[in-house]
Amino acid sequence: MEVNREYFRISELMAAFSTGSQTEEDEKELQLWLQEDERNQRLWERLMNRETYEENNRLSGKFPANEAWAKIEASLDNDSKVRKMKPWRNIMKYAAILLGVLSVGTLYWWNQSTVKSxxxxxxxPAGSVGAKLTLGNGRVVDISKNNSLEITETDGTRIATDSGNIDYSMADMATGTPVLNEIQTMTGMEYSVTLSDGTRIFLNAETKLKFPVAFKGTDRTVELTGEAYFDVAKDAKHPFIIKNGNVAVKVLGTSFNFRAYADEQNVVTTLAEGKVAVSSGGEWRHIVPGEQAVVTVGSGKMEVRRVDVMFxxxxxxxxxxxxxxxxxxxxxxxxxxxxxxxxxxxxxxxxxxxxxxxxxxxxxxxxxxxxxxxxxxxxxxxxxxxxxxxxx
The missing domain is CATH 3.55.50.30 (Phage tail protein beta-alpha-beta fold)
Incomplete structure (x- = not known):
């Protein structure tokens, strides 16, 4: 690894470990680097030491980075040499931000009980468990963690809420025309729902889910705006489909995150387990665990990329x-x-x-x-x- 790039990468690893956001790949890369040379181990321990951090933080504030860069650029011709240098300036600026993140993360984990602004x-305060449930007849019911209810739907179906979840899987299902329910979390709310097939859906804040009280057709289709994590019950004969505008996700049984907020430009499907197919304008693409399908709302263009699912x-x-x-x-x-x-x-x-x-x-x-x-x-x-x- 080239020296400058190595130092930059190590600073990035430091930022990740200090804030607890490291990945498995980061941990493996760090272990390899530490095993390369005893000096690496000593350097890591010194840089991650609180007293060393405070001294480095004090000294870094005295370094006139902008003046230094001005002198460097002034010494170069205004030609290709300058243009080649500018990307590295951006990288060093980025490294400085990472070191700032490291400082903050380190101080936070060490001093979280004493720092008071x-x-x-x-x-x-943080958000809480809660949602609004709209029944088939338009009646709106306020549901929350401490609000256990028994509800009778228009077709006679009896459902219950308890401890932040509404469960349709154990309900006495009535026959007849499918009845649609809608559950919506407002700002600062989260909730979960267990559908009639056993699928569990965890709703993030500002999310709306529309679904049938009981699945009765050839597929299991729901509509979602916002963000939710799905644990889909396996049923090879009845694919589970999530729709949002022109985007659809089809699964048989898997776990994944689906994000489609109205004020964002992308619809994002991130797969944790299993296999899903994502459609945009009729084009279906399959993704595997560790991959993410990103659909641009305006153009319908889809990009599939590798990601760390944890984030x-x-x-x-x-x-x-x-x-x-x-x-x-x-x-x-x-x-x-x-x-x-x-x-x-x-x-x-x-x-x-x-x-x-x-x-x-x-x-x-x-x-x-x-x-x-x-x-x-x-x-x-x-x-x-x-x-x-x-x-x-």
Whole structure:
């Protein structure tokens, strides 16, 4: 590995391990690097040491990076040499962001009980279990974790809610015309539903699922807007189909994450187990575990790529995990769960990349502390709105 690239990669690994967002591949790569030379082990231990971190953080603040780059560029001709240099400037800028992430992640894990900012003290609580259920006759029922109900549908079907889940699989199913139900989580809510075939669906915040009380045809079709994790019951004779506009996902029995928010440009299917086929405009493509199908809403163009599934399913297991995500995207996701408004006072702050791992069920205080401690942005909370600006 070329020296500069090696240092850059190690800084990236440090950021991942410090924030708890490392992958299995990261762990294997780190072990190989540590085994190459005893000096690597000593370097890793020194860099991950708290006292070393604090000293490096103090010294790094004194380094005039912009002035140094200005001198380097001034010494080069305004030709191809400069153009060749600029990509490396971007890489070094990115490395600096990673080191900033490392500093924040390290401080957070070590000092989470002691760091208190005035903003964080204005608690922004985590979301909770809850949803609205719309029955076949249009009646709307408010359901929540502590609200156990027995409901009779228009066709006589009896269903029950309990402990954050509504279960149709054990219901006494009536015959006749299929009856559709709709369950919707609002901002700051999550819920789960067990369908009549035994399929379990976990709904993230701001998600709407439309489904039949009982599947009676040749397939098992539901409609979804928002984000949900599916554990689909196996049934080779009746494929399970999720629809969102012109996009459809067909499965026989598998586990995957489906994301299709109305305010986002992509419909994303991330496969954890099994095999699924994704369609856009009639074109079907199969993906396997560890792959993701991304359909651009406007054009219908589909891209299949390899990903680390954990980053797209962590919400299901109660965590927020971000790795090299733009702050604008991070806050969009967080606002759906924590129910807060935010404003960027400049585009530079929106595009800053960060990495972090947090407990989804804690208040937002640690996240606000993290943002303010990066040295990359300023954060203020006015009239229940979070304002973020770049540090000039």
């Amino acid at each position: 005035p903003i964080a003290e204005q608690q922004i 797209y399913t962590a919400w299901r297991t109660g965590r927020f995990v971000f790795r090299n995500e733009e702050l604008g995207e991070v806050l969009k996701q967080l606002s759906r769960w924590y129910r807060f408004e935010y404003r960027f006072e400049d585009e530079g702050a929106r595009s800053i990349e960060i990495g972090a791992s947090f407990d989804r069920y804690n208040s937002m205080a640690p996240i606000i502390d993290m943002l303010g401690s990066t040295g990359l942005v300023k954060v203020k909370f006015v009239d229940k709105v979070l304002y973020i600006s770049s540090v000039k």
